[in-house]
Amino acid sequence: MNIVPDSKHTSSAVIMMALTENREEETILKEKLLEENIKAAAIDFGGEFVSSVSKIIEKAIITAQKAGIISDTHKEEGAVAGAAREAVAQISQKAVGFNVGGKIAIARYEDHLSVCLYFGIGLLNLNEIAIGLGHRAI
Numbered sequence: 001m002n003i004v005p006d007s008k009h010t011s012s013a014v015i016m017m018a019l020t021e022n023r024e025e026e027t028i029l030k031e032k033l034l035e036e037n038i039k040a041a042a043i044d045f046g047g048e049f050v051s052s053v054s055k056i057i058e059k060a061i062i063t064a065q066k067a068g069i070i071s072d073t074h075k076e077e078g079a080v081a082g083a084a085r086e087a088v089a090q091i092s093q094k095a096v097g098f099n100v101g102g103k104i105a106i107a108r109y110e111d112h113l114s115v116c117l118y119f120g121i122g123l124l125n126l127n128e129i130a131i132g133l134g135h136r137a138i
Contacts, residue, residue: 007135011114013038014107015133018118038109041067046101049121053088056104060084060115064106070113070138079136080106083115086134094130095121111138 013033017040020026026042033040043063045056061070061080070076084104091100102119114135120127 006109007112007114007137009036010038010107010109010112011116011133011135013040013109014105014114014116015118015131017042017107018103018105018116018131020103033107036109038107039067039069040105040107041069042103042105044102045104045119047099049092049095049098049100052100053092056088056117057081057084060104060106063104064108067106069106069108076113076138079113079138080115083113083134083136084117087115087117087132090132090134091117091119091121091130094128095119098122108138113138 017029020029030040041063043059061077064070064080065072070080098121100119100121105116107114117132119130121130122128
């Protein structure tokens with residue numbers, strides 16, 4: 001049976017990308033996903049949550065552009081920004097007032113685009129773990 005990627009598959013792919021442990025795993029997964037025509041990328045991120053929200057969204061857009069996931073059109077940049085903002089909103093209640101560190105991942109199949117934030121939230125080694133996921137159609 002041949003499964004055609006859609007919003008569910010694109011979102012699953014971006015979550016897997018966010019969960020990779022290192023750049024080598026990212027590269028292997030990106031190649032596997034590309035065989036399914038899913039483009040994906042990820043970037044590490046850390047900082048104080050509230051002051052970093054705009055940086056998280058900017059990093060998602062820049063990473064998507066550099067990886068060839070989106071072009072530099074207003075429509076495609078806006079889709080990444082919207083999906084990233086949705087992901088941020090899902091973790092904001094836990095993260096406000098704390099530092100976050102983890103990964104921002106982006107994946108796209110045709111007109112399906114997903115952004116996943118996988119962050120440790122907290123101080124020292126007292127971390128809460130959170131995943132935020134946003135999806136947009138382009």
